[in-house]
Structures are given as structure tokens and as C-alpha cells.
Amino acid sequence: MVADILLQVVLPIFVLIGIGSIMQYIFRLDLYTLTKINFYFITPAAVFISMYESEMSPSLLGSVALFYSLYVLILYLAGSLVSRQRKFSRGMKAAFVNSLILDNSGNYGLPVNNLAFRGDPMAGSVQALIMAFQSLLTFTYGVISIQGAKSNGLYREAIKGFLKMPVPYALVLGLIWHLLDLPVPDFIYQPLLYGDKSMVAVALLTLGAQIVKYPLRLERIDVYLSVGLRLLFAPAVGFLLILLLDLKGIPAQALLIASGMPVGVNTSILAEEYQNEPDFAAQTILVSTILNVITITGLISLSDYVA
Numbered sequence: 439m440v441a442d443i444l445l446q447v448v449l450p451i452f453v454l455i456g457i458g459s460i461m462q463y464i465f466r467l468d469l470y471t472l473t474k475i476n477f478y479f480i481t482p483a484a485v486f487i488s489m490y491e492s493e494m495s496p497s498l499l500g501s502v503a504l505f506y507s508l509y510v511l512i513l514y515l516a517g518s519l520v521s522r523q524r525k526f527s528r529g530m531k532a533a534f535v536n537s538l539i540l541d542n543s544g545n546y547g548l549p550v551n552n553l554a555f556r557g558d559p560m561a562g563s564v565q566a567l568i569m570a571f572q573s574l575l576t577f578t579y580g581v582i583s584i585q586g587a588k589s590n591g592l593y594r595e596a597i598k599g600f601l602k603m604p605v606p607y608a609l610v611l612g613l614i615w616h617l618l619d620l621p622v623p624d625f626i627y628q629p630l631l632y633g634d635k636s637m638v639a640v641a642l643l644t645l646g647a648q649i650v651k652y653p654l655r656l657e658r659i660d661v662y663l664s665v666g667l668r669l670l671f672a673p674a675v676g677f678l679l680i681l682l683l684d685l686k687g688i689p690a691q692a693l694l695i696a697s698g699m700p701v702g703v704n705t706s707i708l709a710e711e712y713q714n715e716p717d718f719a720a721q722t723i724l725v726s727t728i729l730n731v732i733t734i735t736g737l738i739s740l741s742d743y744v745a
Contacts (some may be wrong), residue, residue, distance in 0.1 A: 459646040536580050
């Protein structure tokens, strides 16, 4: 199992990150343009496709929604408490909390889920719902928190900025088209599909370029605090919620594994887009992804006990 995770999931991710780092070192890529492409086309396209093509049942949606709401609330409270104790600035608090509640449920979580459950459709549906909720959270709270921090708490301006973002509209439209079973014209669907297919590569190449721009500083305690909470505290919360909500079977296993994902690439995209602690965001993603090789293996083994 460890060898499979390394070869089929982790290694491809790090190859792309490495290529991005090399390209940044040689060519000095325009990160501003890369993040704009991610932010305004690729991510909205991926969100629309994921919502439009997902298989949702009301009962599964309700169970996952309740679990996820409690899970995010607990992580938010934990992040806020640490931020207060560490006396973080508004911007740093937003970046720190985002690193806890915005995980890599898409380009990392989906392959891990597929490997662990051998393509089981129930497990895949659970992970797809988590990814959809993550997208919604990223481009609601994630954007508004950073906008509020950058505008010194003027959340009216933050909300105005959020309303200009394309992702929430893509999510709502994808859900409406899915529920009404409406066809999407090929001349629209194909470009969206191309954007969706490119999301993993472009996002990870951008991350690799950002890592070169913001080199790892091993003495930065805030990074280790974030990674420790993301990889150890978060799955512990997930495990306790599974017991509390009396979840069983494959959905319980999938939720436990989903709760232990590393920090999401979108945190770095948001940080770069709004120039809010981009070095911290890039470092938490890198360190948590490396260490996740160990923690995700343990979670996959532990998931048998909640079946």
C-alpha cells in the first residue's frame, strides 16, 4: 500500500511541483498571470464540471454536509484560538485559518480515494461532495477572510470583492444544470472540460514556481503549527465526528481519509492573488504534502476500524 501511494499518487504530484520549480528557476515565470489563469478560468471550469457531473443522493448529501460543517467549525475555532495566542495580524490569521480549513481534497484527495477504495462509486461520491464543499468554502470564506484582512476589516468591501469572483457563480450554475439535467452545448462544454483537465497540472506547476520564489524557512514555527494541526488534529476531529454521528461503512472510511488531506493548493492561489502571506501558504503546502506520505498511510489503515 505504501509503495502504491508513493508511485501512483505522491510521485506524480511532486514531479509536477518539481517541473514548476525548475521552470521558475530558469525562466522566471510571471506568477501574477498564472494565478489569474487559475483564478478566473481553470478553477471555475473545474468547479462547474465537478458539480454538473457529480452523482448526489439527498441522504448522502445530508450526512456529508453535517459532518463537514462541524468539522470546519471546529478547525476554524482551533485556528482562531492559536492565532489569538500567537498575536497574529489580520492577514496572518486569515492565512493560518485558511491553511487549516482549506485542504487538498481535489487533485490529491481524489487520487488517494480512488486508490484506497479501488474506484468504489460510493467512496468516490463522498470525495466529490467534499471537493464541492471545499470549492464553496474556498471562494466564500477563503476569499472574504483575506479581502477583509486586506481592507482592515471593511467586510462590505470584502463582500463586494467576493461577488466579483467567478467561482461561486460557476458552482451555482453547475448545481442548477445538474439538478435540472440540462444539456450543455458542446461549444461551451468542451472549453470547460479542457479547463477542468488542466487544473491539476497548472495548479501544481504554479505551486512549484511559488516555492522557488518563497524558499522554505525551517525556523518558521507558524508553518509547523499549521501542518501539525492540519495532519494530526484535523483527522482526529474527523474520527471523533464519525463516532459521534454514528457513521458506518464506506462513507465513514472515505470521510476519515478525506479529513487528513494536506493543505490545499488553492490557499497558495488565494495568497498569491491577494498578496497575503504567499510565502507562508506555499511552505505549509509543501511541508504538509511531504509529511502526508506518512499520515495518510496511517489513516488508510485506521479506516478499517470505522467501517
